[in-house]
Amino acid sequence: MFSFAITPLGNLFFGMSVVVFVSLLFAGGRRGEWLWYVLLLGSLGLVFYADDLVTLFIGWEIMSWSSYFLIARRASSATLQKYIVFNLAAAFALLGALVLIYGAEGSVAYVAIDLSTLAPSHRIAIALLLFGTLFIKSGIVPFHYWVVDTYAQADERFSTVLSAIISKVGIFLFILFFVRFLPAELLPKGLFVLLAWLGVITSIIATFKAIDEDEPKRLLAYSSIAQVGYIITVIALLTNSALEAALYHAVIHTFVKLLLFVNVAAILHTTGRNTFSTLGGLMNTYLLNFLLLVIGIIALAGVPLLGGFSSKFLIYTTLLEAHQGLLLAAVMFSSASAFLYCYKLVYGIYLGQPTHDPEVSAPGRIPWGYYVPQVVGAALLLILGALPGAIVPYVNTILEDLSLAPVMDGGATVLATPFASFNGLVIWEAFVGIFLLILLGFLLLKNRSTRPRDRYDISYCGEVPRPDVNLHYGYGMGRELIRIGGIRTILTHHAHALWGRVIVVAGDGSHLIQRLYSLTAQNIAWLFVAFVTALLYLEVH
Amino acid sequence: MLETLNQPAYLHFVITVGAFVLFAIGLIGVLSKKNLFKIFLSFSIIESSLFLFFIGNHYEVGKRAPIVADGVTTFDHQMVDPVPQAMILTTIVIGIAVLALGLSYVVCYYRLSGHTRIDKMDELGDAS
Amino acid sequence: MSLLLLIALPLIASFLMPFYRRFLRPVTLGLDLGLVGLVYAFYGQLPVQEMVSFSSPLSIAFRLDTASYFFVALFVGIRLFDSMYRLREAADPSYFIVGNLFLVGVLGLVLSADIFNLYIFFEIASISAYIFTAMKQDQQGYAGAITYMIVGGIASIFLLLAIMLIYLHLGYLTLSAIGAGFHTLDASMQRLILILLFVGFGIKAEIFPLNLWVADIYQAAPIRVDALFSSMLSKAYLFLFFHLVYLLHPDPASLRFLTVIGLVSFAVAELSALRSRNLKRIFAYSTLGQLGVAFAALASTDPMIIAGALFLIGAHSVAKVLLFFGLDALEEASGSVQVEAFATFRSPFLLTVFAIGFLSILGIPPLAGFIAKLTILEGFAATGYFWVVGSILFVSLIEATYFFRILSKRAHAEKTVEISLSSGRMILLGLLAAGLIILGIFPGEAMAFCTHAAQIFLSGVPHV
Structure with missing residues (x-):
């Protein structure tokens, strides 16, 4: 079988x-x-x-x-x-x-x-x-x-x-x-145009929902929806390069999410907290985890240096190649907004002021097992950042197997499409150089008079906050977005309104029919007689 | 004039009408009476109307019962069709059995609930 | 060997009961094993036709072909399961007698080749079902039995009237002869008889809108009796209904009407289960729904779909027996059949049994129900009835909603009710569950049998 x-x-x-x-x-x-x-x-x-x-x-x-x-x-x-x-x-x-x-x-x-x-x-x-x-x-x-x-x-x-x-x-x-x-x-072509737009609209909505979230896991869930939305948008074009871009992005997203989910899970597991408003300032406590998260969000945001850039590059070039200017603009809008939730993720957990919750700030130990998936993910992302062409031959095999002509080209370090190409290793060298310069400058110019500050040590701002006021920026981040017209619509509408109504209607229908099944025998007899009469009537006419 | 009624066509028509009236009486009883005893009795009336209808339609004036006795050794054309008789006998037995069972359940039900009204039977249903 | 033995053995055993009151359990088991052996012995010699006692039309005619063999084997198998399940309980003489009567009724319905005998077996099955319903002897049971008798009385009046009209106008009662001669009647009389038969058997075959009584009866009856109702009684009438349908060569429009009625039946039943809280009623609604699908499929005249429907009937019977017997264990331990009780029992074994039953009825691979549903859907698609495919799939989703609502209730619930099943019962239930899985993974042989049975079913009955 x-x-x-x-x-x-x-x-x-x-x-x-x-x-x-x-x-x-x-x-x-x-x-x-x-x-x-x-x-x-x-x-x-x-x-x-x-x-x-x-x-x-x-x-x-x-x-x-x-x-x-x-x-x-x-x-x-x-x-x-x-x-x-x-x-x-x-x-x-x-x-x-x-x-x-x-x-x-x-x-x-x-x-x-x-x-x-x-x-x-x-x-x-x-x-x-x-x-x-x-x-x-x-x-x-x-x-x-x-x-x-x-x-x-x-x-x-x-x-x-x-x-x-x-x-x-x-x-x-x-x-x-x-x-x-x-x-x-x-x-009909229209079906796929519709699909492409649904993909990008989904990614925009999910991106803003993600920014508004207070739970890291929910944020990542929305981010997942948004990323898959990109894949759908690009794959709906159904050109050969679209297929390659989609496959590439699928690979990247798999490892990004492997890294990020396990990363967040490690923190949630160790601190026992699961909202941004109860976390914060944990960078020094969990430095390795922090660095891995940074790798993850760089890849997620599609910034050069890591694999995420390669796939975003492919998505953009595919959209450009297919002359889908509007779609490209929408995808870019969504990706740019995605920076905000990437930032919220790293800021909300690791940066900002430490919470005054002693349990969270107390240095804990992340079990080593949590690092394994993260390191696997980070390593693959780093490799694909430096050698973006590494999986090109494989993706090309898939296309050939589907009897399509491959369009990507290039050696290990170069990712080339007929439209454009870049050399991952060169970008790496440039970035690493610049990063080292900045690090050097930072270390040289660092103000040595800094001292650890308390969460409420901001009295020079003119007011002294009460202890119950949550000062953590992760707590309110995204709140201001609600003032923007279209985004307010996104943030104030929930799928629950739609599906809740469906559930209510089905429940009402169910109750109605249940009453039929609870009739007394005599009423049932009446219905039978009515049914037979109706059948006889139908047969006569 | 009444002789014409002996013709099978008229006879069967009269019997059919009579059975139909009886059937209607029973049906009205089943549909409108609230007392469980009366409902079961109405069923009995409906069944009787069916028996009457069936037997009556196989009867013709002058024919004998299909009983092999008293020197009669074979079935002949002067006897009515034996099959309906056999069927109705069986059905009567079944009907009585069902009626007895039904009435005994009504009695049992009355002992537990204290009433025999069908519109008060609300033990079953999604609400309970 | 005679087909009469299938009917006579249980009856004789019932009459002789006073002589072996003390050995009722071994006798029951022996009787059932004997019946199973008998059914097995008939396998090689299908089709079998038999006339007992007098010459036509007073004869008692029996017929066993591949299609009815499927049902006979199913009924005898379920009955054997039931007896083995009761093996460790105190024997109940009244259950023994009523159970035998019930078995005779359903077997007679399937075997009978004569419409008046059909009526007699109809009444035997009905009377035993009434007694079964009131078996608990409580107020609910009596109320259910009275309701059942009123509804059953209406069905039997319609059936009796139809039989009388048939004899009045045709002069014979043998099914095959009726099938051959039915078209010589004038059209309006044909329609009247068809409507009477449709209502008479439709009430018993539990088809919407003639099934409004079913949930109440299931609620009133003891749970293990519900298992017999849903796996034997309703299936026998379903077979009978379509046996008559194909005998009387209906026109395509009427068959489409039956398909629609089956689908409506499916939809209405599943929808009413959506918000029910009583598991007995929920399983009753689910039975009605599955009968609706089988009804729609049997009305299709396509051998593949009918084979699927037979497979569905088999798979559903087994799954419902699992569910009802599982529910019986749950009720014994918790004293409740509400959905809330389901959330609180603690028994991985029973949970697995329930889950397998649910998933098989839903048609989720790799269980037997999936093969049935897939075959039916493929058949409907191959014959171009896409709307049927669409509606079956949509309603299945409603079905999934309430089945999983029951399962999901267990999330975060305190598991307080301990369930103790004897190892013998666990083995029995486990065997049935394993059967569903094995049939789902290796359906080949069983499906081949169903296909053969479907062809026989469609070819009309052999002449007696």
Whole structure:
């Protein structure tokens, strides 16, 4: 029943999964959990290496419910419910597409699928169902309702897996279907324009929601949604370079999120606090963790020096190449805003004034296991920053396997597209040089008269704050954004308003029908007689 | 004039109408009576109307009962169709059994609840 | 060997009960094993037809083909499971008798090849179901039984009237003869009989809007009886309903109507389960929903979809037996069947059993329910009924919502109720659960049998 094929695309995604899972093995964990992780990894294997749609779907479903049991230990009932209902909706949409393809082709094996002879309406229906799966899995607004709570309430290892791997499965599916089975020329162009815009709108909304968040894990969850939004925007262009940019960004994002989630988890685990307003000034206490976080956010922000730049470079050049000026502007707006939450992440936890909470400020020890995934992530990001062309041959193999012409080029240090190119090593040399100069200057000019300051040692400002006033900047950061017109709309509207209404309506309908099922026997008899009369009436006419 | 009523077509028509009226009486009882005893009795009336309808429609004036006794050794054309008789006999037995069971449940129900009104039977339902 | 044995053995065993009152449990087990052996022995010689006693039309005719064999095997298997589950309990003579009567009723419904015998087995099954409902002898039980009798009385009146009209106008009662001669009747009489049969059997086959009584009955009856109701009684009527449908060669428009009714039944039942708090009622609604899917699928005239429907019926029966027996253990320990009780029990084994039951009914791989649902959906898609596919998938999501709502209640709940299941019962439940998994991973043989049964089902009955 099951059939498999080893493809470069599957290898890439499964390889990333294995790296993430293995490195997370070190970061703590309960006994008894491993069974679900093995099941989850196995299901990912089924998804990535499937050679027929049923195998793919079976893997997909096992992925959904094994994750449910992984979350179940920590999350609240409401979150669990959201998670499973949304993910099953995604799975059922996929099943719908699968069944439609089977209905048309009479087979579910990949090799037998040829949708070019299908009626256009049929193709659009399949595409829309797959879009549904993609939207839910990747958290496109307003389907992101399940994402943030799940990421925030799952334990730290599993939120890492969710963000690093599970959020990419939708991308894998998209590539599989819209490159291999249902190429863009078989579908109306408008669908993909819509998809691109949905991706970028999602990333803008998620970025501002992230800035407004007070919990590091929720912030990272929104950031995940935003990053996957970029991938969707660029992949919706469906050019060869778009595919390469998307794959590249998927790889980078996987390792960035591996690093960041474990980093934040280490702090939350050690201090026992989970909001920015209760953390702060921990740089000296957890210096190594701080440095790793800096690496992570540099990559996340797409600043030169680390792998994040390479992928952003590819995204921008792809959008430019496709003459999508507006999309490019929107993506740039979103990426630029992303600096704010990157900053909040590093500032809120490590910089600023230390809290007056003695438990948080007391130097703790981060278990060494938490460093393993971070170092793996940081190392890969550093390597891809200096040698951005290192994975180009591999990405090119994937394209060739999908019978597309590769567009990227260059040796290990150079990342070249037909549009532009850069040399990662040169940038590295320049940056390291400048950084060393600044460091030197800083050390030379450093004011040696500094003394440790208390949190409330700001009386020269003219007023003496009370101890209950939270002075930490991380506490209120992003609050001022609400004064800006469009952003206020984003920040004051919640997906809960929409989905809560759906839930209420369904509940009311349910109550109404329940009353039918609680009738007395005599009323039921009345209904039967009415039904028979109606049938007789219909038959006569 | 009354002789014409002996013709099968008229006879069957009259019986059918009578059975229908009886059926309607029973149905109205089932649908409108609140006392459980009366409801079960109404069921009994409906069943009787069905028996009457079925037997009556297989009866023709002058035919004998399909009983092999008193020197009669074979079925012949002067007997009415035996199948409906057999069916109705079986059905009557079943009907009585069901009625007895139903009435005994009503009695048991009365002992526990203190009433026999169908509109007060609210033990079951999503609310409880 | 005679098919009559399947009917006669349980009845004889019931009559002779006073002679072995003390050895009731071994006798029950022996009887069930004997029936299983009998059913197994018939496997190689299908189809079997038999006439007992008099010549037609007073005969008692039985017929066993691959399609009805599927149901007979299912019923006898579930009955064996039930007896083995009771093996360590004090024997209950009244349960023994009513249980045998019930078994005879459902087997007779499936085996009967004559519409008046069908009526008799209909009444036998109904009477035993009434008694089962009131088995607890409490107020709820009696109220349920009375409700059931009123509704069942209406069904039996409609059925009786239909049989009378058939005999009045055709002059015979054998099913195959009725199938052949039905079209000689004038059109309005055909329609009247069809409507009467539809309502009579529709009430028993639990199809919306004729199923409004079901949840109350399930709530009133003892939980293990609910398991028998949902896995045997409703399935027997479902088979019978479509056996008659295909016998009478309906026009395509009526079949589409039946498909729509099945889907509506599915949607309405699942929606009403969404906010219910009583697990017995929730499982009852879920049964109604699954019957609706099976109903829609059986009305499709496509062998693949019908094979899927048969597989669904089998998988659902097993899963519901698991759920109801699990619920029985839960009720025994906590004294409650509310959703809240589900949140507080502590037993990894029982939780696994519940989860497997839920997931299989939902059609989640790698469980048996998935294969059934996939086959049905693929069949509908292949025949172009995309709206059916869409609605089944959408309603399944509602189903998922309430099943997982029950499971999610366990998050952060204090687990205070200890459940003690004897190891024998754990093995029995474990075997059923393993069966669902194995059928889900290796459906080949079972699906081949279902496909064969579906072809027989569609070809009409062999002439008696």
